[in-house]
Amino acid sequence: MIIEADLHTHTTASDGAKTPSEMVDLAFEAGLKALGITDHDTMAGTAEAAARGEEIGIIVVPGIELSTTFGKSEIHILGYYLDPEADAIKTHMERCKSSRERRAKAMVKKLSDYGIPITYDMVEEKAGGGSVGRPHIAMVLMDLGIVDSVGSGFGKYLTEGTPGFVPKDIVTPEEGIDVILKSGGVAGIAHPGKIKSREIIPSLIARGASFIEAFHPDHSRAARKFYARFAEKRHLIATGGSDAHYLSDNHTTTIAECGCAIDVVYELKARSAK
Ligand SMILES: [Zn+2]
Numbered sequence: 001m002i003i004e005a006d007l008h009t010h011t012t013a014s015d016g017a018k019t020p021s022e023m024v025d026l027a028f029e030a031g032l033k034a035l036g037i038t039d040h041d042t043m044a045g046t047a048e049a050a051a052r053g054e055e056i057g058i059i060v061v062p063g064i065e066l067s068t069t070f071g072k073s074e075i076h077i078l079g080y081y082l083d084p085e086a087d088a089i090k091t092h093m094e095r096c097k098s099s100r101e102r103r104a105k106a107m108v109k110k111l112s113d114y115g116i117p118i119t120y121d122m123v124e125e126k127a128g129g130g131s132v133g134r135p136h137i138a139m140v141l142m143d144l145g146i147v148d149s150v151g152s153g154f155g156k157y158l159t160e161g162t163p164g165f166v167p168k169d170i171v172t173p174e175e176g177i178d179v180i181l182k183s184g185g186v187a188g189i190a191h192p193g194k195i196k197s198r199e200i201i202p203s204l205i206a207r208g209a210s211f212i213e214a215f216h217p218d219h220s221r222a223a224r225k226f227y228a229r230f231a232e233k234r235h236l237i238a239t240g241g242s243d244a245h246y247l248s249d250n251h252t253t254t255i256a257e258c259g260c261a262i263d264v265v266y267e268l269k270a271r272s273a274k
């Protein structure tokens with residue numbers, strides 16, 4: 001398969017290391033025809049990316065990746081072609097922003113009570129104006145010399161059962177899909193291979209999910225094949241993307257490492273309300 005579109009990337013608007021414009025430039029250099037910007041719970045980077053895309057001649061697909069929870073399983077819902085000014089998505093973004101901040105503050109408090117000299121200002125500075133999250137806390141832990149990678153910051157201090165962990169406010173996957181649909185977008189399931197409770201997938205399709213991310217760097221060849229076939233059987237669009245963050249960690253993927261054909265972009269647009 002020729003990779004013409006990378007429909008899953010993160011920027012400084014959430015926890016990516018590159019600005020939206022830089023990501024568009026990288027996509028162009030990689031020879032892509034289209035780039036999807038899917039920051040966590042925010043569309044703050046899509047306007048800048050679209051403007052840069054117009055300048056250099058590459059299609060920018062405005063998107064979002066919503067973090068949702070089903071039981072003990074985290075489920076990421078992707079949305080494309082939403083109207084960032086729609087009430088549903090605006091309200092959702094506000095809600096996520098304040099709950100992320102509350103959570104990050106509570107985690108910093110726990111870590112500081114634990115004896116680590118960390119402050120919320122340090123975390124906010126790492127986020128550089130974007131939405132604060134655990135990666136930024138992990139980066140501060142790295143700066144302080146407490147851990148040697150973002151991954152070990154998560155593993156030792158920021159996941160369930162560790163000293164800094166605070167659970168998230170829960171958004172259900174159904175709510176996530178509803179928000180995207182109400183905002184005129186097309187909704188789907190991100191990296192299904194990473195979902196622990198896959199029994200939920202049929203109900204998400206029934207709720208209005210119309211694509212599934214078959215091509216993701218964390219999917220094995222067999223998983224990609226399985227979900228591409230699954231999409232075909234269920235009349236879903238099979239999407240793909242790199243999930244590139246460009247964090248200074250060895251887990252990071254690069255743009256266009258995974259993706260799909262340009263036709264997928266046209267199909268997504270056709271299924272959105274635009
Ligand atoms: Zn994800």
Ligand SMILES: [Zn+2]
Nearest residue numbers: 008010065243
């Ligand atoms: Zn992602």
